[in-house]
Amino acid sequence: MSTAKQVIVIGAGIIGASIAWHLTKAGARVTVVSASGAGGIATPNSFAWINASWGNPETYFRLRIRAMAEWERLANELPGLPLAMCGxxxxxxxxxxxxxxxxxxxxxxxxxxxxxxxxxxxxxxxxxxxxxxxxxxxEEGVAEPVATTQALLADAERRGARVVTGTVDRLTLSNGKVTGVVVSGESKATDEVVIAAGAGAPAIAATAGIELPIETxxxxxxxxxxxxxxxxxxxxxxxxxxxxxxxxxxxxxxxxxxxxxxxxxxxxxxxxxxxxxxxxxxxxxxxxxxxxxxxRPTPADGFPIVSRADGVGDLYIAVTHSGITLAPAVGLFAAREILDGERDALLAPYALSRFAQ
The missing domain is CATH 3.30.9.10 (D-Amino Acid Oxidase, subunit A, domain 2)
Structure with missing residues (x-):
């Protein structure tokens, strides 16, 4: 696994924080960019229910039940995380x-x-x-959303990540690949960009010519x-x-x-x-x-978008309404895919490319 890859994660809600933490733990050099600071926009307004309930197809159930198990793993790796599997x-x-x-x-x-x-x-x-x-x-539970996000970002910073407050103006591209981010007028070069900005994701992706079908x-x-x-x-x-x-x-x-x-x-x-x-x-x-x-940042079909962006290199998208439930699994799987090219089979139905079919 690369220990030198530079990644900019746009978004400091629970999904962005989890991806940043997992990337940093795996050895990447991570910068988190957010206009609103730790917690993002949607995360502080979340009910924060961790579950695999409701009328979802079995494929989505399998992802959610795995995510519930990953919460237990994450709590063991980050003691003091405000997680309560209270039922x-x-x-x-x-x-x-x-x-x-x-x-x-x-x-x-x-x-x-x-x-x-x-x-x-x-x-x-x-x-x-x-x-x-x-x-x-x-086995259902809650993770206090803002405190959990802050704990992930604080530990990522302790491991070497940087958290920057600023407005993302646009992505920069060269030869069909994302090469950086312009933040409040300042260009920041990077090897890869992750858009985990919730309701703000479509506008940022559009600067690279990517359409995200997101409802809010x-x-x-x-x-x-x-x-x-x-x-x-x-x-x-x-x-x-x-x-x-x-x-x-x-x-x-x-x-x-x-x-x-x-x-x-x-x-x-x-x-x-x-x-x-x-x-x-x-x-x-x-x-x-x-x-x-x-x-609530909700993809048009109700299911997560967690994948690389087709047609634009070095750009990863992670947007989902079920942010609290899915956060530890999305963070783990995204980090592996970004750093090693390994895509977990549980993510197979949730590529952005499904909307082009």
């Missing part, structure tokens, strides 16, 4: 659809337990209205003031997903990505917060602190 209690679908989902994912090896109201009460004793039927996955749907999430412990893990109820952060805030959205902000986001946030309080016993003193509206 998720899910009852946001009708019973027949929950059962169909459980049957399918159980057949794939997902650790789903079917629970009734008594078991649900033991898992989450503060729930005011207990479901008669729910699913519990003990908004999602509103409410954040309480820090409060006594009420939740043990993730609660995925109908039209309300919530969890309690490491600092005691309860955060919630109408789903894990947050719902549409509507014409009056403040009113919608207040209504969502009151619905959350109503679901919890012992929440009388819970107060709304603020709400966020995140813009």
């Amino acid at each position: 998720g209690l899910c009852f946001d679908l009708p019973a027949d659809r929950l059962e169909a989902y459980a049957a399918e994912h159980s057949s794939w090896g997902y650790g789903i337990e079917r629970v009734g109201s008594e078991q649900a009460a033991r898992i989450e004793p503060s729930l005011a209205d207990l479901p008669e039927f729910a699913l519990h996955v003990a 749907p908004p999602g509103l999430i409410v954040h309480s003031r820090p409060y006594k412990k009420l939740l043990n893990g993730l609660v995925l109820a109908e039209k309300l997903h919530m969890r309690q952060t490491a600092e005691g805030r309860i955060i919630a959205g109408s789903d894990f990505g947050g719902g549409e902000p509507g014409e009056n986001p403040q009113a919608d946030a207040s209504a969502l917060f009151e619905a959350m309080k109503a679901m919890l016993r012992g929440a009388d003193g819970l107060e709304l602190d603020f709400h966020t509206i995140g813009y």
Whole structure:
């Protein structure tokens, strides 16, 4: 493996941070460039659920379940990472659809337990209205998004990486290859560029003639003031997903990505917060602190783009909505592909070239 390759990673969210950390650990000379500093734009507004749930095809499930295992590996390699595999209690679908989902994912090896109201009460004793039927996955969890990103970048810097704050004006090219990045008017030469800039990725890629089919749907999430412990893990109820952060805030959205902000986001946030309080016993003193509206970088078909860019050399793209779940696997696989040319089979369906077919 090369120990001298220079790589500029554009984006300091969870995906960019993971790629930068894995590249640095493998011996590359890495510079991270971000206009917003550590954490990026989408990452601070993430619900931060680590899972392999939902109605995805088995190929995507396999990538996500591998990523969950890579979180455990990453936590062992970087002690103190704010990771909690706290489990998720899910009852946001009708019973027949929950059962169909459980049957399918159980057949794939997902650790789903079917629970009734008594078991649900033991898992989450503060729930005011207990479901008669729910699913519990003990291996699901959360990584506090900003703190995790900061920890990855800080350790990458300790290993020799540089983190630069600035606006990417454009990529520079020569003979069909990317040769560098112009950052706030200053040219920076490099051997390879990684675009991991989330919602900002299409504009940067366009300067190299690359079209990224990315959508950025908004999602509103409410954040309480820090409060006594009420939740043990993730609660995925109908039209309300919530969890309690490491600092005691309860955060919630109408789903894990947050719902549409509507014409009056403040009113919608207040209504969502009151619905959350109503679901919890012992929440009388819970107060709304603020709400966020995140813009989720989502490829047009809903699946990740993690690959080199066809037609332009020395340019790698990594954009996905499921940033928190996928981050450690994407970081590991991207570093291997960039430095050794080895593409992991789990990434096979997620090349940018699929959109040209």
